[in-house]
Amino acid sequence: xxxxxxxxxxxxxxGYLDKPVEREKIEKIIxxxxxxxxxxxxxxxxxxxxxxxxxxxxxxRKLYDPLIxxxxxxxxxxxxxxxxxxxxxxxxSKMGKLVKKKDYTNIDIGGACENICLAATELxxxxxxxxxxxEKGIKNILSIPSNKEVTLxxxxxxxxxxxxxxxxxxxxxxxxxxxNY
Numbered sequence: 001x002x003x004x005x006x007x008x009x010x011x012x013x014x015g016y017l018d019k020p021v022e023r024e025k026i027e028k029i030i031x032x033x034x035x036x037x038x039x040x041x042x043x044x045x046x047x048x049x050x051x052x053x054x055x056x057x058x059x060x061r062k063l064y065d066p067l068i069x070x071x072x073x074x075x076x077x078x079x080x081x082x083x084x085x086x087x088x089x090x091x092x093s094k095m096g097k098l099v100k101k102k103d104y105t106n107i108d109i110g111g112a113c114e115n116i117c118l119a120a121t122e123l124x125x126x127x128x129x130x131x132x133x134x135e136k137g138i139k140n141i142l143s144i145p146s147n148k149e150v151t152l153x154x155x156x157x158x159x160x161x162x163x164x165x166x167x168x169x170x171x172x173x174x175x176x177x178x179x180n181y
Contacts, residue, residue: 001122010118011164013126014074016157021051021080025123029156030082032119038108040093045109047116048083048142055141056081062137063130063153071132078155082116083142084109086149109151116154126159 001009030047038044050059056079063075075081086105089097097103117127130153138150 006118006122008167009164010121011126011167012128013155013157013159014128016074016077016079016126016155016159018077019079019158021125021157023051025125026051026080026156028123029116029119029125033112033116036108036112036115038093038111039104040090040096042089042093042104042108044087044089044093044105045112046085046087048085048144050081050083050142051079053079058141059083059138059153062134062141063132063155065132065134068132072130074128075130075155078157080156082154082156083138083144083150084113084152084154085144086151106151113152113154120156124158124161125156128155129153130155 026049030049033045033047034043050056059081060075060078063072063081065071066073086109089103089105093104113129117129120127131151133150133153135150138144138153139146139148144150
């Protein structure tokens with residue numbers, strides 16, 4: 001599919017088939033995240049792939065919260081999670097943060113995660129980026145050091161392939177202007 005078809009097909013999938021995801025596809029998807037651009041080429045990320053059924057089940061229970069309107073209940077169906085951990089920046093990026101007073105870590109991670117989601121879509125898989133989870137529990141399950149931050153978790157899996165939902169977005173005139181605000 002061409003790029004514009006791909007970005008229109010990519011959506012947040014909230015329900016997966018009981019079908020494992022091939023390791024080759026997972027590695028292709030992670031490669032798409034790995035090559036994403038980052039400020040000063042800092043690459044401030046680590047992707048922890050969770051595909052062992054027992055561990056997937058444990059992580060899913062740290063994503064799903066029945067007390068908060070059942071948020072992320074669909075995570076219980078996901079066969080794979082990609083846990084995104086913020087890593088230390090390189091020296092040039094740290095200097096840029098001091099001078100510009102901006103930390104680009106989350107921006108860089110966002111770009112890498114979208115590459116991951118687009119690659120998954122291209123390979124016939126669905127994803128959903130989640131920011132609501134019990135971070136301490138996930139760190140304990142995956143032996144992530146306490147001084148690291150889990151920024152996002154991406155569910156990944158096969159899903160019932162159908163036409164993507166109609167995207168409801170603001171009109172382009174509301175979000176774009178030329179030459180001045």
